[in-house]
Amino acid sequence: MITIVLCVLFLAASVVSTAIAAVSWRRRSRAAGFGATAFLNVGLAGWSATDAAEMLVRDPGLLQLTTTVSFVFVCAVVVGWLVLSYALADRAWHPTRRFVVLLAIEPVLCVTAMATNPWHHLFFGGFRDTGFDGGLVPVYGPLFWAHSAYSYAVLGFAFVRVVRLWSITSSRYRAAAFAVLISLPSALLNMVVLSLHGRLTDLTALGFVITAPLMYWMVVRESMPAQAPVAHRRVFEKISDAVAVVGRDGRILDINPAGEGLLRLLSPDMPADVIGHTMADILGPDTPLMPGRDLLVGDDRERTVENAHESGLDLDIRMSRLYGRGDRCVGWAIVTRDVTDLNRQRRELERQLQTIELLRADLAEQALRDHLTGLHNRRHLMSGLTRAVTGAGPLSVALIDIDHFKNINDRYGHAAGDTVLIRVATLLAGAARPGELCARYGGEEFVLVLTGDDAPARVDALRARVAGTPIDVGDGRTVTVTFSAGLAARTGPETPEVLLEIADTALYAAKHAGRDRIVLAPDPLALPKS
Structure with missing residues (x-):
């Protein structure tokens, strides 16, 4: 009776995961997250279905086949979680060919080891009776443990990425991070089964009974992958303005490529890595890019510096305070824009306006003068x-x-x-x-x-x-x-x-x-x- 109940739960998880995979696949063009969700749920559906089959199979030869097939889906789930973590962090992300090839290496080796296991018995050494309703479970070998270590390393990496996403994004996007975190019930069940060394049937897929409905709700109702934010790092690096984050002690904590390029124009001999240096170290104590102690309090500041450091560049500099706990200033964000061309155009326009004004005054004067003698008329x-x-x-x-x-x-x-x-x-x-x-x-x-x-x-x-x-x-x-x-x-x-x-x-x-x-x-x- 217990076997039947477990089989029903496994099949229910498989059906729900299949439905989610279908819904996500139809929406795959909207964002990379939908394609990743579809791939992940195909793996979840297959893993649940093969676990249901393993509960009913008592023949070791047939069990060898179902176990080999199940590991195809297990590898797909591991890869799917990693791909989903990337898609959640950056909605514009798409896997490159090199990324796909690297991720495919371990699954191919794993399935190959499973298929050839009857000759080397390194993945598992046979089957034993669990004493639980006549069920059989594999006796795992060293290749299985290597596979498990690799899988948990990949899942751990994905978990850290998602936790970081959760910490830096607004509540609008936290449902997206929760989509990966809800894999914890399945991971806990898997660790319990592994710790018993084959004395219990693998119940990992039972966690999918919880995971799959929550995934379905987030995909269909919240359009989770479509709301995934663009990685702030990519935005930071793509900004054309020079942006630097400076700590309270004046040391550079972060800087984008445009900022490094500007510093190199102003100081060709600057260090290769400017992180940890102060603006005064790089540009001298009188640099306008260095916040003063007066900026620890008061309003943000904006100024325009012409011919900065004799470079011929006109710079618009905005310094905005960054706050920590207790509204204490912990540093500054310095945004610098090259306004050389803009100032040149402005000066040229002023010259043109001045010329027009002189011409207007001259025409007005000519209207009041006799054209022959030059006297007033x-x-x-x-x-x-x-x-x-x-x-x-x-x-x-x-x-x-x-x-x-x-x-x-x-x-x-x-x-x-x-x-x-x-x-x-x-x-x-x-x-x-x-x-x-x-x-x-x-x-x-x-x-x-x-x-x-x-x-x-x-x-x-x-x-x-x-x-x-x-x-x-x-x-x-x-x-x-x-x-x-x-x-x-x-x-x-x-x-x-x-x-x-x-x-x-x-x-x-x-x-x-x-x-x-x-x-x-x-x-x-x-x-x-x-």
Whole structure:
């Protein structure tokens, strides 16, 4: 009766494992963990089924065959647990051809030893009666114990990997680690059977009655392998930014390849292995990559260093504190990014913006200047004069007109006329003081906005200077020109338009009086020529 119950349990474990293998195989494309789960459960199903058969077989020859077949599945289970541990640690992991070949060596040797056991009896030396319902069990030899030692070494390695995964991942992924840990009931049963040296039928597969349903729940309900995290080490090594973990004493505890590459650029003579050294040892005491004691407290820090260590590199450095128990700072994570190209682009953009601003200012200035003489134009004159009349102190407006300018154009040509306008404009502009205005009013007319009480004398001196300066108009020809001027002094709240109108009236009086003179409004008499 007990034999029947055990057979039913073995078969139940086999059926459930087979179902899980089928479900996992259909989902194998979603993550490497599903393929590993399918392979593992095929081994579990076969091991359980052959254990059920061994419970019923009493013929030693047939038992030799079923035992040999069972070890095929036993080896598959050992390999399956190891592969699953890798898949749980890294969802992007896939076994390489070399990995598969290395894992296949021991199972092939084991099955070969089992198949040839009748000739050497090194794997097991026969069968003995357990005294338990007539059951027979193998008497194990040295090759079996070597196989067991290898299997437990592999399982122990897988167990350590999973425990480490459990310790470093969030609760979201701990169900994945539990998938391997639930193999413990089967492992405990196996160790109990081995410790009895063949006095008890192998009950290892009974643990699968517990393992298989839990595996099924995790695969189907939690999609365990699909949630397995990417190994943090691989992410750390693939980060393009330089990342270093520095202890409280300033020694480097960990660094990624990008960090090592950056250190080598900054210090070509650095040690081959930087772990255990301080940044100050490698780069000198003044390196910006070394956290200071002030960073033991306070906020994280970020800074940009240009031309770090005369390397030509601009570095963006962020130092973040790492906390231990009691919120005590135990070190720093230093993330360094090469921003040389970014800074170059930024500086180039700033230069371009500066050039654009200069061009804009130049265009704005050109819009306010006469294109021929370079003096301010009438538009700027009116806005400047509007501001000037609101100020304090004496203010005068001189409206100047070149005498007989039409005759110059008719006799010497318009090019000569332009040369005269430019030369007279230069003389007028040179006579203006800072804060005063000199503008071309139109045609051969100019306006000077002067400050101070000496405006009449200054304009008359300027008239004399223009009259005494010969102007070269090309082809060896020179001309001498004079100008007439009307001068209006501010006496009250006159508007720019009123002042210009008064100056225009005075200019008309100067022209009527014979030209080459100035008239101070409202006095219609011309000032004597000097």
